[in-house]
Amino acid sequence: MKIDMGTAxxxxxxxxxxxxxxxxxxxxxxWRMLVVDNASPDPDVRQVIDKHSSxxxxxxxxxxxxxTGYAGAVNTILEWAETNNVAYLDNDAYVMTHGWDEKLSLxxxxxxxxxxxxxxxxxxxxxxxxxxxxxxxxGFCWMLNRQRYKEIGGFDTEIxxxxxxxxxxxxxLAGWKIVADSSVxxxxxxxxxxxxESLERINNGVINWVNKWNKYFVGPAITxxxxxxxxxxxxxxxxLEEWYQQQPELANLNDSPExxxxxxxxREVDLIKVPRYQYLYRGRII
Numbered sequence: 112m113k114i115d116m117g118t119a120x121x122x123x124x125x126x127x128x129x130x131x132x133x134x135x136x137x138x139x140x141x142w143r144m145l146v147v148d149n150a151s152p153d154p155d156v157r158q159v160i161d162k163h164s165s166x167x168x169x170x171x172x173x174x175x176x177x178x179t180g181y182a183g184a185v186n187t188i189l190e191w192a193e194t195n196n197v198a199y200l201d202n203d204a205y206v207m208t209h210g211w212d213e214k215l216s217l218x219x220x221x222x223x224x225x226x227x228x229x230x231x232x233x234x235x236x237x238x239x240x241x242x243x244x245x246x247x248x249x250g251f252c253w254m255l256n257r258q259r260y261k262e263i264g265g266f267d268t269e270i271x272x273x274x275x276x277x278x279x280x281x282x283x284l285a286g287w288k289i290v291a292d293s294s295v296x297x298x299x300x301x302x303x304x305x306x307x308e309s310l311e312r313i314n315n316g317v318i319n320w321v322n323k324w325n326k327y328f329v330g331p332a333i334t335x336x337x338x339x340x341x342x343x344x345x346x347x348x349x350x351l352e353e354w355y356q357q358q359p360e361l362a363n364l365n366d367s368p369e370x371x372x373x374x375x376x377x378r379e380v381d382l383i384k385v386p387r388y389q390y391l392y393r394g395r396i397i
Contacts (some may be wrong), residue, residue, distance in 0.1 A: 112220075114212050114254075116198040117188030119181050120148040124155035126300055131170065134200065136207045139210040145191050146172040147184040178286040180272040186265035192257060196220070201251040203300035211295045215254040218242055218290050226259040226287035227279065230295035237352040242290040246283075246350055247343075250275030259287055264368040270323065272316020280324065280346065329331040339392050355386050 116134065122128055134144055146160055157174070164170045185199060196216045200206070208214070208230070215228040222241060228344065230252050230262055233245025253275070266274045286352045321335040321342065329341055343352055355361050368381040 112213065112216060113155055113194045114138045114142045114186075114196055114216055115145060115194040116142055116200065117145040117147060117192065117211070118184070118200050118202050119184030119188075120146050120151060120156060120160065120202050120306035121178065122151050122153045122156060123202055124159045126318060127156060128159045128163075129205055130200060130202055131159070133206045135163070135167055135170075137209050138212045140212045140216065142169060144170045146170060146186050147191075148172060149172045149178040149180070149189045150175050154334075156282045177235055180268065182266035182268040182270070183235065183276070186268070189255075189257065189260045190264055195257055197257050197260075198254040199252065200297070201299065204251040205298045205300070206252075207296040208294070211297070212254070213293050218292070219254065219256045222288075222290075224284045224286075224288050225290050226256050226285075227289045228254045229289070229291040230293075230297040232293045233289070233291035235351060236291065237350075237354055237357065243283070243292070244288055246289070246347055246354070247276050247279045248289060248291050248297070250319055251301075252297040254261045255262055256287075257287070268325070270316050270319045272313045273320035274316075276343075277320055277323070283347070298389055308378060341394050342391070344387065361386060 113132065116138070118127075118130065121328050131144065131146075134142075144166075148156060148160060151157070160172045164172055173187065173191070175184075175187075188199065189197060195292075196219050198212060198215065211230065215230065218225050218228040225242065227248070229245065229248030231249070232243075233248040235246040237244045259282060263278075263285050265278075266272075267277050270277055282289060318335040324346055325331075325333045325335070325337075325341055328346060333340055355364075364386070365381075365383050367385050370379045370381055
């Protein structure tokens with residue numbers, strides 16, 4: 112099985128070195144690693160890439176003249192890749208499971224409805240017959256059926272953060288499923304997330320992401336700063352309803368709902384309880 116992998120490289124040469132070393136040690140498919148370097152100012156990055164590419168011809172670098180950011184580098188990888196399935200790893204994500212690439216690719220090959228597969232696990236898991244479906248997975252490592260990228264486009268380069276969750280939202284809206292395998296372990300050093308200098312960019316990215324989807328679902332007047340703004344839980348209501356119904360504390364939540372007569376409708380309606388994060392959505396009915 113042929114798999115193209117990719118990484119967005121920017122500084123952190125020692126972490127990039129460890130990531131590439133682990134990929135070479137634990138990957139078992141017929142793979143290539145496409146290294147997109149985002150114009151790293153640290154000269155040691157070039158040395159690490161040259162070392163690995165000289166030792167292993169399956170590691171192929173592309174040195175960009177300008178920094179296109181994480182999303183831009185991912186789009187470069189998705190366009191550059193040639194295989195049906197393509198994997199991604201952050202430059203500080205360390206594979207710890209032998210044959211990780213075969214395990215993740217098998218989900219895509221054996222289940223036509225599955226578009227993405229993640230290691231470690233994911234948010235709101237639901238056990239299916241052949242896999243564990245998730246609502247979303249973290250962006251430092253994943254494998255994608257590349258045909259889905261051709262259908263829905265690449266990562267949104269205008270958000271600034273949450274690009275992978277945004278992409279997964281589009282995958283689900285297109286009718287595809289996302290899965291995770293907790294037996295595949297990848298450790299993430301979270302270099303950018305833990306960097307105080309990145310906090311403003313990350314916070315702004317979250318705001319941009321929420322504003323984007325509120326505009327789609329409820330219009331431009333509702334934004335991140337609106338009271339009781341719709342969020343991910345609303346955008347994914349059908350999936351989350353199924354997940355909540357599997358939780359023992361909530362299994363019978365709406366078996367016997369209270370009813371009330373609504374004069375405007377001329378009939379009774381059920382008062383259905385909806386689980387939400389505490390303190391959000393106060394005063395909401397729908």
